[in-house]
Structures are given as structure tokens and as C-alpha cells.
Amino acid sequence: MRPIGLTETHMECRYLKDSVPVATDLLAFEKIGERPGQVTLKHPNTDWLLTIHEAGPDAPAKQMHNHWGVRVETTAEVDAAYEYLSAHKDQYKIDQIGKPTYSHGSYSVYFLEPGTNGWEIECYAEALRKDVWKTRAGGVRAPHWETQYPAERFPGRGYVPQGFTHGTLACSDLQQSWKFYTDALGLEVHQANPHVIYVKHPDSKPYVVCAVRPEWKAFSPNFRFTIALASAGAVEEAHRKLAATGKDLGLTELRDVTRDNGRVSFLLSDPGRNWWEIASSN
């Protein structure tokens, strides 16, 4: 498979009316599309779409290790985000906010949005004082934006999310997942530490953190990452190849190819039972 980009990520929530305002008002996303039961959002500085699917009150609760992250420039903004979230937690139905902490080189605040998904507001300014952090692990900690998102476009909060940087998933066998992402999906993998890999496309800044967990839940395809291929023919060819050889690489499920207004796609489940979508770019 020769992907041309990691183009979308999909999140499942309970109610769009609760989860979309968290993304737009607290994380600087903008709504760019809407269909029954789903809303597509984009951060102005990031070519990676976030589609949120409404699954109602019975949508299973997610775990904090299934989270997504945006990045700010300074550690003071992380502290300001903590203050702003704490002051507005009732308004946005946020029932869990962690105090900002340093981990894996980032200074971050984590919180749970009302659809039970985790969000991280992260800052790598301290780590980036050392040059080695700029290129280590695929350069994922280097700035993700070329143009600063102006504070006047996100005023009054004390922090400005500059980019939508990462999503996460879990697995039990890191080596098997690593091989699947490179050999079956054609992505690039960088080791962050013995328990964590970063999965990305060489031309896409956003990345997916895959961590070994003692236990985790498998969710519906509403929670997935989308890889774009150049053409409908390439998607069909990738499906044929995975049907023939995917099991040897740990493929756990392969759904049929579907067509929707010229977009050709299919779903697959990786060795950790995480869903991925392979789609034509048009």
C-alpha cells in the first residue's frame, strides 16, 4: 500500500451538541461539514480532519489513553488552559481535568469531554531547547505549524491551540503492530520508548501514538484513523492484497469496499483491534 497521507481521524461521542462546542470553543477547531449524526471539524493550521460521530447515551465510555491532542507554544498557555477549563467546566460539561504535568517531554493538561473522550493540550517548548528533540522520533515534537495561528482568532482564553497534533490507540504486542503499520499499511513508525511507537505518514505532520496497554477496549469503527490512497483503483488493489495476505500480518477484520459520492473506501481492524479506514483521495 502506498498512502498519500494520514488525512482524517474519527471520534465517537454521545451528543454532538455537547462535544462539538468543546472542540470549537476550547480547542480552536472550525466546523467544515455536517451530515446526519456527524460533524467534520478542522483546525485552521492542520491538514487533518476530525469527524465526530454521535452514538447516543449508550456509546461506551472511552479511556484516557484513547485521546487526541492539540499543541500550544508556551508552558504558561498550558497553565492558562487549565485555569480556563476549570472555570468553564460546568458550561462545557467537563467532569475531569488533570493538573498540568510533565511527561514524555511534554507539559500537558488532560481532560475528558462530555462524550467521554480524552483531550490533551500539550507544549514541547521545554524539550525543544535541546536540538536533539527536534528530530528524534520522526520529528513529531518539532513545531507542527508554519504560520502562527493569531491570538486574536482565539481570544479571551489565555492560550491558543496552534495545531492538531495526534491521536492515540492501544495494542498488546508492539512489534506485531509496528510490522502491521509498516508492511500492511505502508506507514512510517518511530519508537518513542520501549512501550510506545509513533505512527505517521512522511508527508503528514499529525501522528498516531500506539502504546502497549495491559488491557484496553475495542471500539466501533466510529473511532478510526483514515489513510488516503491516490485513486479508487489503488483502494481496490489494497483491499485485494489485504484479503490475500493481511491475516499473516495480524489483520483481525476486513470489511467490504464501499462507494459514497465517488469516494471509495473500506475498513479494517489491526492486530490490536483498532479500526483504520483506507479511502480514495477524491
Ligand SMILES: [Fe+2]
Ligand atoms: Fe497525548
